[in-house]
Amino acid sequence: MVALAPSSADAALHGLKVQVRNVSHAFDTNGEQLDVLDEVSFTVQPGAFISLLGPSGCGKSTLLRLIAGLDEPREGKIGANGVRIVGPDPSRLLVFQDPTLYPWRTVRQNVALGLEARGLIREQAHRVDEALDLVGLSAFADVFPNQLSGGMAQRAALARVLVNNPSLLLLDEPLGRLDSLTRMTMQAELLRLWQDAAFTSILVTHDVEEALLLSQQVIVFSHRPARVIGTVDIDLPYPRHRDDPRFVTLRRELLATMGLEHQL
Amino acid sequence: MNKPVQVQTDTATPTDFTLPVEGGVPADGLVARLREHVSVPVAGLLWLGAAAVSAAWPDQTAWSRTTLLAILQAGVGIGLVGSALFLARRPVFKVISEYGLWFGALAVLITAWEVLTAKTGILPLPFFPPPQSILEVYTDDxxxxxxxxxxxxxxxxxxxxxxxxxxxxxxxxxxxxxxxxxxxxxxxxxxxxxxxxxxxxxxxxxxxxxxxxxxxxxxxxxxxxxxxxxxxxxxxxxxxxxxxxxxxxxxxxxxxxxxxxxxxxxxxxxxxxxxxxxxxxxxxxxxxxxxxxxxxxxxxxxxxxxxxxxxxxxxxxxxxxxxxxxxxxxxxxxxxxxxxxxxxxx
The missing domain is CATH 1.10.3720.10 (MetI-like)
Incomplete structure (x- = not known):
C-alpha cells in the first residue's frame, strides 16, 4: 500500500483550516426566495474530521458547495487558511452521494481526470496507479464505470479526488446510497484514508451513528433554513465501537440536540 | 499498514462483472441443432436445383445470360454444400449456418421468379424482367x-x-x-x-x-x-x-x-x-x-x-x-x- 500524501509529520501543514463566518444563502425558485442557510458560523481546525449533521434537505449540501467554491454565498464569508474562497480549487475537493464517474472513461481515466485537467498527467501518471491501489481498485483500472458495483464506484470517486492530494475533503453523504455492509466497510476505509493522509474532512450526513463513528466534532443543524443549533465534541479514540457506553451517551446527547429525544 | 480485513469484502475478483456471451444467441435444443447443421446443405441442394431449372428448362424467348445464371446458381449451391462438408468445424460456418434458412428461401424465391418470367411468361415483360436480364445489366452495362x-x-x-x-x-x-x-x-x-x-x-x-x-x-x-x-x-x-x-x-x-x-x-x-x-x-x-x-x-x-x-x-x-x-x-x-x-x- 502506498501513501499518496506527505507523511503525517506535516499533517498540520497539509490540512486546510476552514472558517465559515455568518454565512446566509438562498435560492430563487419561481420568483420566490428559498432561504437555505441562516447565519452559519464555525471553524474547522487543520487536519480535523468534522461532521455536519441535520435533517435531509436542510441545506448542508449547499454549504458544502459554497466551501468547495462552486457557488458564492449571498451573505457572509468563507475562508481557507485565512484566504477568502472565491472559486473552486483542486485543494478542496468534493465527493458526492452519486459517484458521478464519467461513463465514457475507464476507471483509470476517471481517476486521472484532475491531473489531466491541470496538465500534470505526463509527469505524475504514477500517482493514478497509486491512488487506485490505495482504494483497492488496481484490478479494475481498465473497466468502465457501469461495470462497477456501487461500493466500487464510490471507491473510484474517492481515488479521483485523492490523486490530487487535496488538503480539504468535502464529503456529501458519500455513503448514503450504499447497502449497510458496504457502508460499514467504507466507513473504516474513509477513516483509514483520513488518518494516513491528514487532510481536513467535512462530512455531511443525516446518520447520527456515521457522524459518531468518524468525526472528532459534530455540528448539528436545524431544519431549513439551516442554523447551527449545537456542537458536540466526540472525545473517543479510533476505532470506535457502537456498543461503547460513551458512544451510547454521545448518541443520546446528539439526538437530544437534534430535538429527537422521543426517539430513544 | 493496519488495514482492516473487512475492507476487502467489497473488492471482488475481476471476473465478478458481466461477461460477454460468445457467438450470439446459443442454439437451444434439438430443433436448433438440426437447423444449424441441416439448413446449409439443404439450401445448397436448393441452389443446385435452381441451377438445374435455369439450365434445363428452355426460355420462352432466349436470354443471353441464362447459362451464366445457371453457373452462378450452381456455384452458390456447390459452395454451400462444400462448406457444410469441409468447413463445419470452422467459425465461419457458424455465420453461414445462421443464415442457412435465408439461403434456402432465396433459392426458392429466385427459382419462382425465373419460372414465372423467363420460363413461362406468366408475369409479363417489360415490367417483370427475369433474373438473367438483371445479370445482363451487370455484365453489359x-x-x-x-x-x-x-x-x-x-x-x-x-x-x-x-x-x-x-x-x-x-x-x-x-x-x-x-x-x-x-x-x-x-x-x-x-x-x-x-x-x-x-x-x-x-x-x-x-x-x-x-x-x-x-x-x-x-x-x-x-x-x-x-x-x-x-x-x-x-x-x-x-x-x-x-x-x-x-x-x-x-x-x-x-x-x-x-x-x-x-x-x-x-x-x-x-x-x-x-x-x-x-x-x-x-x-x-x-x-x-x-x-x-x-x-x-x-x-x-x-x-x-x-x-x-x-x-x-x-x-x-x-x-x-x-x-x-x-x-x-x-x-x-x-x-x-x-x-x-x-x-x-x-
Missing part, C-alpha cells in the same frame, strides 16, 4: 453503372462529411453558449423542419453548378438533425459532471472537449444516422432533378428507355451501397461508444 456509383459517392460523401462537421460545430456552440443558443436555436427550429429537397429549385438557381448545389443540399439535410441532436445532447449534460471537473481544475476548453462533447456523443450519433438517411433521399432526388450523373440519374435514364431490368439492377446496387454505409456508421459508433455496451469488444 458495367461501365455506366460504375461511373454512376462513383458520381453518387463523390457527391454524397463530401456533402455528408461537410454537413456532419457543420452540424456538429453548430450543435456544440448552440448547446454550450447561451447567446449562440438565443440566436441559433430559433433558426434551427424554424428552418430545420423544411425538407432539404424543398430548397432544390432555389439551390439550383443560386449555385454555379448543379454539383455544388446538390453538395450544399446534402450537407444541409445532414447538418440539421446533427445540430439539433448535438445541441440537445450538450445542454442536457448533468451539471454534476461540470462541478466535478471544475473542482478538479478544468478550464472551459477542457469542459467542452473532455466533458460536454463525450457526454453528448451518443446523441451526436443519433443525429448522424438521421442525417445519413435524409442525405440518401436528397442525393437521389438531386440526381433525378438536375445532376446529370449518378445512380439517381441512372434510374431516370433507365425509366426513359423502359429498361426495367436496369432499374431493378440499380435499385439492388443502391440498397447494397446505402446499407453498407449505415453499417459503416454503426461500426464507427460502436468503436467510439464502446463504454455504452459495458463490454469491451475490440
Amino acid at each position: 458495367v461501365s455506366r453503372l460504375l461511373e454512376s456509383i462513383a458520381h453518387s459517392m463523390l457527391l454524397l460523401l463530401p456533402g455528408y462529411l461537410l454537413g456532419g462537421l457543420v452540424g456538429f460545430t453548430a450543435g456544440v456552440s448552440i448547446g454550450w453558449s447561451k447567446s449562440v443558443h438565443y440566436w441559433g436555436y430559433p433558426i434551427l427550429r424554424f428552418v430545420g423542419p423544411l425538407p432539404a429537397t424543398a430548397w432544390l429549385p432555389i439551390a439550383f438557381f443560386f449555385f454555379p453548378s448543379t454539383f455544388s448545389a446538390a453538395t450544399f443540399l446534402i450537407a444541409l439535410s445532414t447538418a440539421f438533425p446533427v445540430a439539433v441532436l448535438t445541441s440537445s445532447g450538450i445542454s442536457t449534460v448533468t451539471s454534476a459532471y461540470y462541478d466535478i471537473a471544475r473542482t478538479l481544475g478544468a478550464d472551459t476548453r477542457f469542459l467542452i472537449t473532455k466533458v460536454a462533447i463525450p457526454a453528448a456523443l451518443p446523441n451526436v450519433f443519433v443525429g448522424l444516422f438521421m442525417g445519413l438517411g435524409s442525405s440518401f433521399a436528397v442525393l437521389i432526388v438531386a440526381e433525378m432533378m438536375g445532376v446529370k450523373a449518378g445512380l439517381g440519374w441512372y434510374l431516370q435514364w433507365a425509366q426513359g428507355w423502359a429498361a426495367y431490368a436496369n432499374l431493378y439492377g440499380a435499385l439492388i446496387i443502391m440498397a447494397l451501397l446505402f446499407s453498407s454505409l449505415i453499417s459503416l456508421l454503426f461500426y464507427v459508433r460502436d468503436r467510439m461508444l464502446v463504454w455504452q455496451k459495458g463490454i469491451v469488444r475490440w
Whole structure:
C-alpha cells in the first residue's frame, strides 16, 4: 500500500483550516426566495474530521458547495487558511452521494481526470496507479464505470479526488446510497484514508451513528433554513465501537440536540 | 499498514462483472441443432436445383445470360454444400449456418421468379424482367453503372462529411453558449423542419453548378438533425459532471472537449444516422432533378428507355451501397461508444 500524501509529520501543514463566518444563502425558485442557510458560523481546525449533521434537505449540501467554491454565498464569508474562497480549487475537493464517474472513461481515466485537467498527467501518471491501489481498485483500472458495483464506484470517486492530494475533503453523504455492509466497510476505509493522509474532512450526513463513528466534532443543524443549533465534541479514540457506553451517551446527547429525544 | 480485513469484502475478483456471451444467441435444443447443421446443405441442394431449372428448362424467348445464371446458381449451391462438408468445424460456418434458412428461401424465391418470367411468361415483360436480364445489366452495362456509383459517392460523401462537421460545430456552440443558443436555436427550429429537397429549385438557381448545389443540399439535410441532436445532447449534460471537473481544475476548453462533447456523443450519433438517411433521399432526388450523373440519374435514364431490368439492377446496387454505409456508421459508433455496451469488444 502506498501513501499518496506527505507523511503525517506535516499533517498540520497539509490540512486546510476552514472558517465559515455568518454565512446566509438562498435560492430563487419561481420568483420566490428559498432561504437555505441562516447565519452559519464555525471553524474547522487543520487536519480535523468534522461532521455536519441535520435533517435531509436542510441545506448542508449547499454549504458544502459554497466551501468547495462552486457557488458564492449571498451573505457572509468563507475562508481557507485565512484566504477568502472565491472559486473552486483542486485543494478542496468534493465527493458526492452519486459517484458521478464519467461513463465514457475507464476507471483509470476517471481517476486521472484532475491531473489531466491541470496538465500534470505526463509527469505524475504514477500517482493514478497509486491512488487506485490505495482504494483497492488496481484490478479494475481498465473497466468502465457501469461495470462497477456501487461500493466500487464510490471507491473510484474517492481515488479521483485523492490523486490530487487535496488538503480539504468535502464529503456529501458519500455513503448514503450504499447497502449497510458496504457502508460499514467504507466507513473504516474513509477513516483509514483520513488518518494516513491528514487532510481536513467535512462530512455531511443525516446518520447520527456515521457522524459518531468518524468525526472528532459534530455540528448539528436545524431544519431549513439551516442554523447551527449545537456542537458536540466526540472525545473517543479510533476505532470506535457502537456498543461503547460513551458512544451510547454521545448518541443520546446528539439526538437530544437534534430535538429527537422521543426517539430513544 | 493496519488495514482492516473487512475492507476487502467489497473488492471482488475481476471476473465478478458481466461477461460477454460468445457467438450470439446459443442454439437451444434439438430443433436448433438440426437447423444449424441441416439448413446449409439443404439450401445448397436448393441452389443446385435452381441451377438445374435455369439450365434445363428452355426460355420462352432466349436470354443471353441464362447459362451464366445457371453457373452462378450452381456455384452458390456447390459452395454451400462444400462448406457444410469441409468447413463445419470452422467459425465461419457458424455465420453461414445462421443464415442457412435465408439461403434456402432465396433459392426458392429466385427459382419462382425465373419460372414465372423467363420460363413461362406468366408475369409479363417489360415490367417483370427475369433474373438473367438483371445479370445482363451487370455484365453489359458495367461501365455506366460504375461511373454512376462513383458520381453518387463523390457527391454524397463530401456533402455528408461537410454537413456532419457543420452540424456538429453548430450543435456544440448552440448547446454550450447561451447567446449562440438565443440566436441559433430559433433558426434551427424554424428552418430545420423544411425538407432539404424543398430548397432544390432555389439551390439550383443560386449555385454555379448543379454539383455544388446538390453538395450544399446534402450537407444541409445532414447538418440539421446533427445540430439539433448535438445541441440537445450538450445542454442536457448533468451539471454534476461540470462541478466535478471544475473542482478538479478544468478550464472551459477542457469542459467542452473532455466533458460536454463525450457526454453528448451518443446523441451526436443519433443525429448522424438521421442525417445519413435524409442525405440518401436528397442525393437521389438531386440526381433525378438536375445532376446529370449518378445512380439517381441512372434510374431516370433507365425509366426513359423502359429498361426495367436496369432499374431493378440499380435499385439492388443502391440498397447494397446505402446499407453498407449505415453499417459503416454503426461500426464507427460502436468503436467510439464502446463504454455504452459495458463490454469491451475490440
